[in-house]
Amino acid sequence: MIEVQNLTRHYKDLCAVDNISMTIRKGEILGLLGPNGAGKTTTLRMLTGYLSPNSGTIKINDFHLPKDAIKIKSLIGYLPESAPLYHNMLVYDYLEYVARIKGIDDKEKRYDRFLQLSDLCGLSSIMAQPIANLSKGLKQRVGLAHAMMTDPQILILDEPTSGLDPNQIAEIRNIIKTIGKEKTIIFSTHILSEAEATCDRIAIINKGKVVADDTTANLKLSVKQNSFIKLSLKGASKDDATSLLKSIHPNLNVKNVEPVEEDLVSFKITSPDDRDFRSDIYLKIKETNWIIIQLTKKSQALEKIFQELTQEKTGEDV
CATH class of the missing domain: 3.30.70.600 (Ribosomal protein S10)
Incomplete structure (x- = not known):
């Protein structure tokens, strides 16, 4: 579904992503694991089309970036680490606003989608609350509903559990697992237990390079005295x-x-x-x-x- 070949991105003298290649299969949950500064966020931003690589190619469902950027973006839901929410809006009004921007013009279709997302992301009790009054965990759920609004085939999440308490982490993890039954998911994290509990496959990135890429079970087998x-x-x-x-x-x-x-x-x-x-x-x-x-x-x-x-x-x- 997603093919990345020799992807490279520089910020002036800094090489943030260095010649990365990987294939992500349909229906796979891939964890992009690495320390802060490894290049995870830059990699995800290039996959979404938000950033252009200095070199390399990205192919998604036979479409190529940047040539087919609009078509590719219609396939992707993206949640950055800091969810871009309007804090002065009610949750329902915000989702209504997002739905209209995304082209869901039919009122009944919007309402049906809100019901689906409310159930999936656990938003039913907060629909009438101002976003500013929500905890970080609930804000992440609203951001996830935003990313899921058009029922995208691919979901890209940048540090979706960053700053959450253990209960909130477990809730977001369960949502990701549920969504992952039907969609391809890529999410970045530096929390080892999170990647192990959620992902089908883990790619470890360091200093802009992929230094390991395999299933959790195979990675464990590669280490003695584990x-x-x-x-x-x-x-x-x-x-x-x-x-x-x-x-x-x-x-x-x-x-x-x-x-x-x-x-x-x-x-x-x-x-x-x-x-x-x-x-x-x-x-x-x-x-x-x-x-x-x-x-x-x-x-x-x-x-x-x-x-x-x-x-x-x-x-x-x-």
Whole structure:
């Protein structure tokens, strides 16, 4: 559906996007992941036709930018990081205004579309409220309804959960998943858990270059030692517990970490071959009078990949 070849964009002496190529399939949710300043926003703006590349090509549904810019823009819904809302308008009036600009002239069609978007984005209780009075999470929902107004085939979202609290993030994530059942979605983020929970595929971009592009599962498989065991004990001293754990296997790496409660001791346990030692740990601790509060295996693959590929952080995204 979307084919990008050798895309490059300069801001004077700064190369914000450096020779990027990728293919985004129909119905795919692609997460564009990277630190601030990596070039995510510039890439999305070029895909929408808002910015022109210095070199390279963008092809969407057999249309080419910039030649077919109007046709391509009719296929895309775009939500920038700061949703461009008119804060002095009521939500309903704003959506009415957007619908008319988008060419939905028939009153019944506008009303039907408002009902659909209200249900999808959870706007029914705020339609009569001024946008200025809404929380950032609700403003993002209104912005998403704006982007979805003409039922576009492609949805491009720039940091859609930036600045939201955990509940609001979960709500926007669920909306994206629902929309993604029918549409192609590209969204940028620097939150690893967000990308992992929402995307079919992740492209990591750093210093304007794509440094990784694959499914979450395949990215995890590419990293060794990608998990650790989190153990919390009650009734044990730090030194005694450390000695017992190290006696299980000579290659076991046992690191004491800050416990979640004062009367506990907690450890992060890894092994060179990424072997799961939970059964061995359980049986060994069973011989003592200590109580296991937590014994879980956690993945750190994406964090490790991200750190290895984007070690040098920059300032604001460009």
